[in-house]
Amino acid sequence: MIVFRYLSREVLVTLSAVSAVLLVIIMSGRFIKYLAQAAQGLLDPGVLFLIMGFRLPGFLQLILPLGLFLGILLAYGRLYLDSEMTVLSATGMSQQRLLVYSLAPALLVALLVAWLSLGLAPQGVAGQMRILNEQEALTEFDTLVPGRFQAMKDGSRVTYTQELSEDRGQLGGIFISEKRFSRDGGKERGITVLVAESGRQELQADGSRYLILENGYRYDGNPGQADYRAIQYDTYGVLLPKPSVSGEVSEREAVPTRELFGSDNVRLQSELQWRLSIPLLVFVVTLLAVPLSRVNPRQGRFLKLLPAVFLYMAYLALLIAARGALDKGKIPQSLGLWWVHGVFVLIGLLLLYWEPLRLKWASRRAVREVASG
Known part of the structure; x- marks a missing residue:
């Protein structure tokens, strides 16, 4: 239990720090864009912070999975670098057990992301659209x-x-x-x-x-x-012409989640699968992050960070591409976005069991060589 609390604290602290930095970067970029529109007279300066508040849940639902992914990589990478993981491995801490421990903070993050994705984010989009519609009525x-x-x-x-x-x-x-x-x-x-x-x-x-x-x-x-x-x-x-305010969201993103269930509209079904995919993304990236965090102390904690980030970007990009194909009817609804998660679950399992299998095969080869010698 002490080890579990220690690992969870390390992951959550790193997750909070990384997510805060990412949120500041993304929010700053969006705020500058809205500020430019206000300078052009397209938006009332008084509604800028209100718009940013409505956009916050949508930003967080995508930042938190990435923050957890980087948090596990950085936290466990430091433990490997300081040989703490070596000590834990000597006491019986396997990769599978480490994954189970990591799923606890992942469950907490997934519940928060599900609340944002299924509840707060659509409400925020509806609020933003309402403000932008009011701005459209201004001269x-x-x-x-x-x-x-x-x-x-x-x-x-x-x-x-x-x-x-x-x-x-x-x-x-x-x-x-x-x-x-x-x-x-x-x-x-x-x-x-x-x-x-x-x-x-x-x-x-x-x-x-x-x-x-x-x-x-x-x-x-x-x-x-x-x-x-x-x-x-x-x-x-x-x-007096009316200023044209460019929005960044579509109407379907503002539809309450309860109205998406049972809908026959292809785009609404695609939106529902997207909202359900974001919490599921949390567990899949946890499965990917645990084996990717394993580094040699001589190599440094950042050796696998860049490839891991590319893998995460490929995961998210494939989800977005599959969502677009689902909107156009190129992918059946039954297959939807789930096959993307399945592919990366297989990649995560391969990464998780590759090192033990490699060591097992190497030991068997060594035994055969000794026996034949």
Whole structure:
């Protein structure tokens, strides 16, 4: 029992450290992407942390299996390097027994991953989609920041306002530059520049919004040419386009797990198998990690780390490829993603029993050579 607690603590501590580092790296990358969208006026800066919170379960469900895999490799690799595993082996600790001990923290991680995959992650995706849909309903002036030039995502429009009231209804010191295209939306025909002393938003009965500019000028022409046309106006109406926010999730990812059971839809069945595969992934990577963590103290603890990571990446990549093939109907539902797990279970068993079998064959060969000599 003391050995079991010691090994479990080493694995869980290393798992926590590795998962925290991976989570910070992935969350930072995603946050920078959302921050760039907010800088373009596509997202309200106030919802960035809320979106990241909704995305957290989806990140964790994929980080924790990798964290456990690396945690076992690093923790057991240190024990081999410090000859602690040699001492444990001398007291009867076999690879099979070490695997059984390792399945205890793996079970804890699998339960947590199952909770995330089957429950929290779909809810988080639904929450994220709800926020993005709300952002789609905003106009560029709902996310405008006074004193800063703001470009639409396609770069066809740049907007600036010097002053903006708290209710975002009144603007002052307005500048708008917009590219003009041919009627078929292809060839660019020049730019239109609008400047105005003040402006206000006006909502029409059909739900469209207009910016009513007052006391300003409109300039039409082509950059680099001196044939600009200037028009002075007292009142001018500009249709406010809605920003387009790009999402990273599909609607099926937001479907509650209970609605996936019994569904005849191929894509929903594929989603169900994917959600069930992630907790199963935890046990398979544990089977792979235990024999891969066995290293010679002279070789160092990181000798098998890189090949092990490649093996994990191949496992996950094959799961994703099989999921895509399942979506397209190229793989029968009965076979689904389970064959991928089966292949890597066989690889894990081969790694687990290869060294004992090799030693057994070597000892038999040595006995035969002695007998024949």
